[in-house]
Amino acid sequence: MDRPTAPAPPPGCPAHNSGGAVPLHGPEFAADPQAYYAYLRHFGPTAPVELAPGVEATLVTDYATALHLLQDSASFRKDSRRWRDFNDGKIAPDSPVVPLLSYRPNCMFSDGAEHLRLRQAITDSMARIDSRQLSQSTERISDFLISQFSARGSADLVGGYARQLPLFVFNELFGCTADIGDRVFFGISGMFDGVNAEKAIAVLFEAVGELIALKRAKPGDDVTSWLMQHQSALSDEEMVHQLALLLGAGAEALVNLIGNTLHRLLTDDRYAYKGGLIEEALDDTLWENPPMTNYAAHYPVADMEFAGQKLSAGDLVLVSFAAANTGPALTAARQAGSNRAHLAWSAGPHACPSKDPARHIAVAAIENLLNQLPDVELSVPEDSLTWRPGAFSRGLTTLPARFTPVQPVRRPAAQTRTEAPSAPRAGTGRRGERGGMWSQFLNWLTK
Numbered sequence: 328m329d330r331p332t333a334p335a336p337p338p339g340c341p342a343h344n345s346g347g348a349v350p351l352h353g354p355e356f357a358a359d360p361q362a363y364y365a366y367l368r369h370f371g372p373t374a375p376v377e378l379a380p381g382v383e384a385t386l387v388t389d390y391a392t393a394l395h396l397l398q399d400s401a402s403f404r405k406d407s408r409r410w411r412d413f414n415d416g417k418i419a420p421d422s423p424v425v426p427l428l429s430y431r432p433n434c435m436f437s438d439g440a441e442h443l444r445l446r447q448a449i450t451d452s453m454a455r456i457d458s459r460q461l462s463q464s465t466e467r468i469s470d471f472l473i474s475q476f477s478a479r480g481s482a483d484l485v486g487g488y489a490r491q492l493p494l495f496v497f498n499e500l501f502g503c504t505a506d507i508g509d510r511v512f513f514g515i516s517g518m519f520d521g522v523n524a525e526k527a528i529a530v531l532f533e534a535v536g537e538l539i540a541l542k543r544a545k546p547g548d549d550v551t552s553w554l555m556q557h558q559s560a561l562s563d564e565e566m567v568h569q570l571a572l573l574l575g576a577g578a579e580a581l582v583n584l585i586g587n588t589l590h591r592l593l594t595d596d597r598y599a600y601k602g603g604l605i606e607e608a609l610d611d612t613l614w615e616n617p618p619m620t621n622y623a624a625h626y627p628v629a630d631m632e633f634a635g636q637k638l639s640a641g642d643l644v645l646v647s648f649a650a651a652n653t654g655p656a657l658t659a660a661r662q663a664g665s666n667r668a669h670l671a672w673s674a675g676p677h678a679c680p681s682k683d684p685a686r687h688i689a690v691a692a693i694e695n696l697l698n699q700l701p702d703v704e705l706s707v708p709e710d711s712l713t714w715r716p717g718a719f720s721r722g723l724t725t726l727p728a729r730f731t732p733v734q735p736v737r738r739p740a741a742q743t744r745t746e747a748p749s750a751p752r753a754g755t756g757r758r759g760e761r762g763g764m765w766s767q768f769l770n771w772l773t774k
Contacts (some may be wrong), residue, residue, distance in 0.1 A: 348375040350385045351621060351718035358714065360620065360721070364388060364650035372634040373644075376621075378718040379424045379707040381417070386621060386634070387652035390657055390670065396625060396646060397675035402633075403625040403644065404438050405677060406430065411625060412639030418490070426528065427719060428624055428643075433568040435677065436575070443675065444559050449569060450680045452553040456500065457672055465691035468495040474735030481706060484696075484726040485586045490516070492692050493581035497574055500547030500684075503538060510534035515578050532571060535733045539566045547595035577681055583618030584609070584659050584689050590712070590726055591616070593705045605693050608667075609686070613652075617671035620649040622722045646670070649721065703730040 350356065351369060369376035381766055387393045396403060407430045412418050418425065430436050434445035470492055476482040494515055498508035512533045517527025523696075538551055543563075546552040550573075555566055591598070591608045598604040609704035623646040627638045638644065648670045671681040678686070696705065706729040713724045 333429065336591060342558055345532050348377040350377040351386075352377070352379055353716055354713075356702070356718075357716040360649060361653065364647065364653065367647075367650060371636070373636050376645075376718070378621075378645075379422050381419065382643075383412070383423050384424055384624075384645050384714065385638065387634070387646045387651070388654070389634070390651040390654055391593070393646045393648075393651040393670055396633075396644065397623060397670075397673060397677070400438065400676055402628060402631060403443070404627060404628055404711045405436055407626070409628075410643055412643065413640065414641070418761065427622075431568050431572070432565060432720060433572040434680075435572055441598050441774040445565065446676075446680060448557040448559040448561055449573065452550050453681050453684060455553050456550070456684050457764035460689040461496075461500075461684060461687050464660075465492070466497055466695050467568055468492055468574075469692050469695040470736050471495075471694065477660065477733045479583070479737050480732035481729045484589050484703075484728050485723050486580075486725060487691075488696065489586035489589065489726070490582050492585065493578045493688065496688055497578060500549060501538065501551045501574070501636070502542060502547045503534075504541065506572060507538050507541070511538075511574060512549065515575055520727055531575070532567060533636065535567050535570045535574070536563070538570070539563055540583075543612065549633055562664055577685065579720055580618045581685055581688060582721055584612065584685065585692050586723050587616045587618060588612045588689065588693055589696070589719065590723060592697075593624050593703070593726070593728065594709050601608055605697070610691060610695070614669045615653055616721060617648050618720060618722065619671070620719065621647045622719050623647050623648075623673050623677065633746070648673070661743070699736060703728050 333616065339421050349363060351360075351363065367376070370388075372392035373385050373387050375383065376386040377383050387396055407413070407428055410418075410428070413429075422455075434449060436443055437445055469492060470493070472488050476487055482488065494512050498511060503511055510530050514527045514529075514531025514534060517530070539555070540563075542549070542555060543552045546556065551566075551570065554561060554569060561569065586608045588605075591610075591612050592604065598608050625644045625646075627633070627640050627642055627644065629640050631638050633644075652669045652671065672682040707729045712726070715722050715724055
């Protein structure tokens with residue numbers, strides 16, 4: 328496709344000597360993505376990027392152009408079976424981006440009437456979540472996680488808190504038993520860490536399949552049961568893929584949202600002198616450092632011109648939520664308008680269906696942490712913090728903090744959506760309280 332001549336890429340960028348697609352992977356991009364976005368804007372509203380070695384795409388960096396794309400379901404489709412480079416064998420099957428871009432029968436990768444049917448089941452089921460109960464559940468889980476490190480006076484607020492809390496909350500929301508919840512925890516954590524991801528995905532799908540069988544036989548007051556009772560009449564296979572999407576994508580976004588907002592609160596003094604600091608810090612994070620940075624894969628249905636550039640049918644086109652939110656044209660508009668007009672939750676027919684519960688969880692988690700550890704502060708220089716590499720999401724590897732040691736808070740156990748800890752599965756080697764993290768939490772609630 329035709330591209331104008333652009334200035335030199337950021338220092339260290341491998342495109343510096345090639346003049347080709349700009350890589351959005353590796354430590355250089357992770358360390359300073361805004362420098363890359365500033366460079367990409369010189370191409371115009373869209374730019375050529377490399378998501379992983381050998382995987383090229385067109386990235387939309389302009390806010391108005393991104394809105395146009397996200398709302399134009401006639402010209403662009405979400406079904407990744409249209410991805411031409413993958414179909415032509417140009418993308419290695421073991422490429423690290425394939426698990427996040429390859430087709431699955433869920434609402435993210437569907438179009439038209441099928442998308443409406445699957446999405447309606449999700450939105451109607453998520454709308455049944457009681458926000459007050461969700462906040463209380465999040466606080467209980469927050470209490471448990473804080474109790475694991477509060478007496479030490481130090482913690483990694485990513486590994487010991489932000490990375491774990493969403494999985495606990497989801498286990499409760501979706502009605503996981505102890506054994507199923509332990510395996511969901513293992514599966515999603517393995518996907519995040521990239522350690523034996525293939526096995527982790529298999530464990531996750533097996534656990535979700537067992538959860539569905541359990542809820543078919545014994546429905547409960549949980550999202551899984553509400554999904555299967557929906558008038559859309561989802562099959563077991565459809566249930567597996569919708570739940571895996573909600574658990575996986577939801578957890579990844581929430582981990583980064585909580586961690587990135589805590590990072591902002593601990594490194595920017597201006598929030599300490601304003602009321603409503605958590606809500607404001609969270610909104611600023613969604614604008615300037617969103618948890619999902621470059622995603623929303625779309626594919627043109629035909630050869631076309633888009634934003635002044637030629638696209639071919641089946642080209643991979645992504646939206647840079649991070650670049651679109653921070654473009655120069657938005658500065659004045661953001662100051663004059665709504666502080667929540669960002670694209671961090673995407674937009675159009677595929678906008679995030681869980682943004683309200685996600686916001687409740689993040690606010691409750693951060694508020695409870697700061698209430699219990701009021702003098703928490705960063706324990707290392709800010710410039711020593713590192714960010715996880717990757718084109719799609721933005722999150723810290725660790726967030727070391729220190730605080731005055733405190734005794735764990737114990738609150739009366741409220742009724743949860745989950746069942747009591749189940750017996751360990753044969754061959755798992757779990758015994759009593761030496762089970763997985765979800766088993767330990769359920770045991771903690773009954774002490």
